[in-house]
Amino acid sequence: MKTRLNIEGTFSNRITGGSMCFVNLDAMMDEEQSLTLHEYVYKNSLVNQWCPNYGWSRCSNDHLTCGEIDQCHCGDTNIQHYERVVGYLVKRNDVNQGREIEMLNRVRHQIV
Ligand SMILES: [Zn+2]
Numbered sequence: 001m002k003t004r005l006n007i008e009g010t011f012s013n014r015i016t017g018g019s020m021c022f023v024n025l026d027a028m029m030d031e032e033q034s035l036t037l038h039e040y041v042y043k044n045s046l047v048n049q050w051c052p053n054y055g056w057s058r059c060s061n062d063h064l065t066c067g068e069i070d071q072c073h074c075g076d077t078n079i080q081h082y083e084r085v086v087g088y089l090v091k092r093n094d095v096n097q098g099r100e101i102e103m104l105n106r107v108r109h110q111i112v
Contacts, residue, residue, distance in 0.1 A: 001109050002044065009046030022053040022084060026108040028066040033111055055108075056082040056089065 001023065008021045029037065029052060041050055057065045058080050059072035071077045081092045083103045092103060 004107075005041060005045035005047055005050075009048075012046055012048045019049065020087070021047045021050040023050055024053045024055075024106045024108045025111055026067060027111045028054060029111055053084050058082065 004023075005021065008019075012019050012021070023037075023041075034052070037052070041047060054066050055068045057067065057069045057072070059065075059074060059076035060078040061072070061074055061076055063072050063074055063076075065072065068081055070079060072079065082089045083092050083095075083106075084090075085095065085099060085103075092100060095103070
C-alpha cells in the first residue's frame with residue numbers, strides 16, 4: 001500500500017481536475033481501523049484525497065455483503081458482484097472485458 005500511495009501522491013497535486021485514490025480493501029473497517037488508516041495515509045503520503053473501496057456481493061434475496069463471496073449467509077449461491085468504476089458501483093458482469101480484467105487484478109489490502 002505504501003508504494004501505491006507514494007506513486008499516486010506524487011501526481012496528486014499535478015492533476016488539476018482533481019483526483020481520488022481508491023484504496024481497495026478486503027473487508028469493512030471498524031471505527032478504530034478507519035482512524036488508523038486515515039492517520040497512516042495523512043502522515044505517510046502526498047495523496048490529497050482518498051477513499052476506502054470495497055467490492056460488494058448481492059444474492060437473489062437482496063442480501064448485501066461487503067466483500068466478494070460465492071455463497072450468501074442464507075445459502076443462496078446466485079451472487080451478483082459489484083465493483084467501483086470511476087466512482088460508481090457497477091455489476092461486474094456489465095463491464096467490458098478490459099475493465100473486468102482490471103477489476104480482477106486489483107490488489108485488495110487486508111484489514112487487520
Ligand atoms: Zn442471501
